[in-house]
Amino acid sequence: MPPQYSTALPLSPAELSYLHTSLSFDPPIRPDGRTATQFRPLIAETDVLPSANGSARICFADGTEAVVGVKCEVERSPSDRSILRSKEDDVKRLVTGGGDEEMRDESSGGEDDEVGNGSRGRGEGRNEWVEMAIEIPGYRDDDALPVFLSAMITEALVSDGELKNRLYINQRFHWRLYIDILLLSSPLSYPLPLLSLTTHLALLRTRLPALVSEKDEDPHFNDDWEAATLLYPQSDQTTTRPPVTLLVMSVGDNIIFDPSKDELAVADAVLTVSIGKTPSSGLRLLSVRTVDPPSRLTAPGVPNSTNSANGDTAPPMQEALMLREAMDEHSLWRPPRGGMKRALVGRMIKMVVDKNGVGEEVLEGLEGVDKALEECITAIEAKDTETAKQWEQERETYTPTTIDELIVMLNPINTALNGGRSSRVWMRTKDDVLNLKHRVVRRIAASDTINNFLMDMWAAEVHRASPSEVWLN
């Protein structure tokens, strides 16, 4: 299959012109009737992989889906080289004396964000401890698309400088974080937002085993997975969240979010904006990158006056070009030329980063997937055994309803549904050690803050020891 993410069947100049004109109106008329800031519905699931520290799966409405698995391994930190080798180089860093310094590799000179960070004693990590791999069907690992995507997502991930510090165990050991992104369908449209959202969700749910050893001894961890700590702790107000990258496009003066394949084909300019969230200080812009819009690869339309198919002779090349230039750009399709206006870039960024802007909606929506599960689990664990027994009885008499079928059709990976009944159910009480396989279903309709973001979420079966069969709505 030839690797390409442009439209398989190219749109004709007439179609392109039609789309472009519709999107230039105020307000823009999108082919599927959405507003400019409205996202398509998607399905998001977390904890789909039992053997990974964290995992997520997101399916977009156009059929593309991605699975991300996060695995962590303990790795030995390189012992400090002798301080005799410390030399002045372009990278500004102060190497304090003493035996507890770690020497930086040559290779890390490129991605040095810790400029001026002198004392690297406790709690300091390195960006190399995060390793990302993207697999896209039809592409080799060294093709341009996977390499760029991987670089963009990693760049946003390590830019806040905090993630690597959480991977630090002690001076001799650290966690190595492997993020494996698997795009399950061939890339019909630019896959960056999908992969970024899925990575964000997987990282939100990533847990590291709890450390029980102290200081610098060989690390030992608590065997109980329930005691594992989240990589991005929820309650701590000072920690950041993993970043999210959004695709933003512009047509004329209009700014359009979550563009579909057709809309991208007529974009004047496309940006990928990476944002991060600090619970204390709101949203933070991490990076902005321009993407070459596929509209530049389209062929221009041929005006009637120069079209030899009309029966007249076609004017010579130069005259045809001049005629075309002189024509009104709205009447004939022309691939966009030139760059973006700075004011436009500023407006696009502002729309993403503003309070109650699009970026906040997206992050809140994703957090909602997470929270739904957490809430249910904590609610359930606080319950007593009577309620748990009651649920067990209810579950036996339960028959599938339309909601159930809807779930089965739209959420195929959650196949443990088995027509609405789990094949094996045990119940967890305070004394029992059996596990209950359960299904948490929560459907969040448009809420006050997520009024433009439609998201149907079903948390996957949770292989956890918590009985719950919670139906909201």
Added chain:
Amino acid sequence: MPLDTSTYSLAHLRLDGRRWNELRRLSASISTSGSADGSSYLEQGNTKILCTITGPQEQKQGGARRESNEAKVEVEINVAAFSGVDRKRRARGDRRSVEMQHTIATAFQGVLFTHLYPHSTVVITLHVLSQDGSLLACCLNAATLALIDAGIPMSDYVSACTVASSPTSSEGDGVDATDPLLDLNGVEEQELAFLTIGTSGEEGKVLVLVMETRCRVERLEGMMAVGLEGCGRIRGMLDGVVREHGGKVLEARVG
């Protein structure tokens, strides 16, 4: 060690609580991916496989044009790095994957009605999301469902499972009545001698028989008998999944 002989002989229960002839929980659904011609997702215990089909499609341009009156079946297995206990990236063309791909392709080449699609290619892509034993068998089962979803005619379901020769790795018992184990998980596969058997049709015509370990030849017949029975049961389950899905589609259309 996991397969301590003493615990099995006490209650004849394996580590996950199954008896010798019990299959793991099998759940599957088809038509999971909208963008592929056919797709399916199959879970057998903790082995999770997602299969997509592209085709029948034209032969790839470039390279010698194949002269044939039949469609060609190509298989691609993509084992995710997070699928095992340790995170490990597999090279694309490593020997084990190539062997498995070839086995699956040959199996389906015989079952699909390839004469209906001359000069075309059917590409089966298998994504292994999590592996816990019986990898080849689950791949065959998942591919069957996906091919049915793609609407490519075939003579019958291909169902497969694994069988171990005995519950203990020591052969000290001789040839007495120790039962072959059906449907192995990852831990059991590492310890015991086992084979993968794939059949098609109700009468159980054997299409695939792969054994990489060694066992005494007397035990082979018993293993195959257990395997055939297991495949028959799996075939029934796959059939159930397809019928259920078909029922839903019909209901949606007819209302």
